[in-house]
Amino acid sequence: MLTHRFFDKVVRRGDLEIAYADGRCGRYGDGHGERVKIRLTDRATERKLLLNPKLAFGEAYMDGRLVIEAGDLEALLVIAIDNMGHLENHGVFQWLDLAERGLRKLVSHNPVQRSRRNVHHHYDLSRGLYDLFLEADRQYSCGYYATAASTLEQAQLDKKLHIAAKLKLDRPGLRILDIGCGWGGLALYLAEATGAEVLGITLSTEQLRMARERAKARGLERSVRFELIDYRHLEGRFDRIVSVGMFEHVGPAHYRAFFDKIAALLTPGGVALLHSIGSTHSPTATNPWLRKYIFPGGYTPSLSEVLPAVERSGLWTADIEVLRLHYAETLRDWHARFMANWDQAAALYDERFCRMWEFYLVGCELSFRRMGQMVFQLQMARDIEALPITRDYMVDWERRHRDDAQPRKATDERTEAAE
Known part of the structure; x- marks a missing residue:
């Protein structure tokens, strides 16, 4: 046979x-x-x-x-x-x-209209689905497991703290841009923690609605705005730019345009932080099942593809950190929560959807444990003197703010499923 x-x-x-x-x-x-x-x-x-x-x-x-x-x-x-x-x-x-x-560049080619369709496919699913496995702040990206005892809630809060430290938020009133802001958790955190003025942009109508609801519920409408706009169409200048979990949807054909836009949007002394899934291998194609059912247009870059585009943009690469197993731990926590809420997920969709989501969560966890996937945080600046020449300021920020960092309770901002 x-x-x-x-x-x-x-x-x-x-x-x-x-x-x-x-x-x-x-x-x-x-x-x-x-x-x-x-x-x-x-x-x-x-x-x-x-x-x-x-x-x-x-x-x-x-x-x-x-x-x-x-x-x-x-x-x-x-x-x-x-x-x-x-x-x-x-x-x-x-x-x-x-x-x-x-064909990897062709299938991950993401002009504006295709980017919107791809985002709608995954991020405009029922609110109720994401309530089943994310923590209250709806951080749908890699957490930062500072200790072996970290809960999902603490890991996601520590991720925001870790990112804020790298942005060097050294004065109030900074203008911050969050590209691919999700449901607004990071933008709201940065505004509350530092007094910054934050603009979050997304291509998801569902995420946009919820992010605006959350800003209003916290009384932050004046300091945090959310808009439905592609990064390529944005104008203005920002002191800090952050992007978490969005770069995987850009596609290698658009890397040069992405970093050129970062450089154009940053003030002369500005700092940018990119948090993205990456691969330790040479460039390869996205798994066809994942591309078809979960992240159409998605692509995991190798640093060898990313850094040349940064260099050509004129930006300084100020710091690179590779987070190895943090996303594996995040996905394990998501998977456990999803399986505990299988019946509710099946009521929202069906059993086939649940098996699809299970396959996605387990497969992705193992890709970080056994297949060379990782997360990188890339810090960039326009000016060689924009940042201190040692990393002490990052550690100092985290130490100053960690004692005050406690996860928000699950009672806030959870709304009924929209569908």
Whole structure:
């Protein structure tokens, strides 16, 4: 059987048993690790796994055509990841992988209208969904786990504190721009903590509504504004610019335009901080399942792609920090909360959506633990003297503000699901 021969060649590590649609079974791997048994419910699924496994694997799970009968999704994905090299070196898949790499700039090309559609696909989902796994401030990006005992709430607050320290908020009244402001949590924090005037911009209508509601609820409408606008259309000057979790949606074809815009928007003594998912590998294509179902147009850059665009913009790269396992811990916390609220998620959407979201959260966590994904924070300035020549000011800021930093209670700003 062709499918059996395929898995026999590809799965060299782990302990995987497959029950096929015709009743036959196969055992694969070296027998080490947690035993996993799956059942493929039809021959069509087997054919799809042969033709495009990176896409078909996730589709089969979310559609209920790949059923886990022993072990769990994490254990199954560990086997898949540990054998990825054998898959990519297997015959026709070398050509498929080369084609994906060759098309990576095309599929992540994000002009304004496509960017808006991509944002709507993911970020304009029901408010109630995000309430099920995010903390009260709705920080939908990597937390900063300062200690092993950090809760999700504390990690997200410490992330904001860590970013604020790198922005060098050394005087009141600074004008700050937050590109890709999400539901407004970081913008509101910066205004409250420093007295800054903040503009947050987004392409998500749902995020915009909630961010404005939150600013009004806190009495911050005069100091924090939120607008629906693409960064490419923004004019003005800002003392500080921050962008968290948005750069992954820019696409390599637009990196030069992005950093040129940062340089144009910064005042001469201005400072910018970019927080983004990155890859420790050479440039490669986005996983096709993730691109199709979760983040259309999304792309994880390597620093080798980012830094040349920064250099050409004339900006100084003042500091780079790589956060290795912080996002893995964040995703683990999100996954645990989502699974605890599975029934509510299924009531908002359906069981297929829940399996899709589970696959997304578990797969992404493992990509940070085992596949070279990381988060980088890139600090930039227009002027060589805009920042101190040591990093002490960052540590000093965090020490001064950490004792006062306590997560907001979950009773604030939570609203009923819009849908």
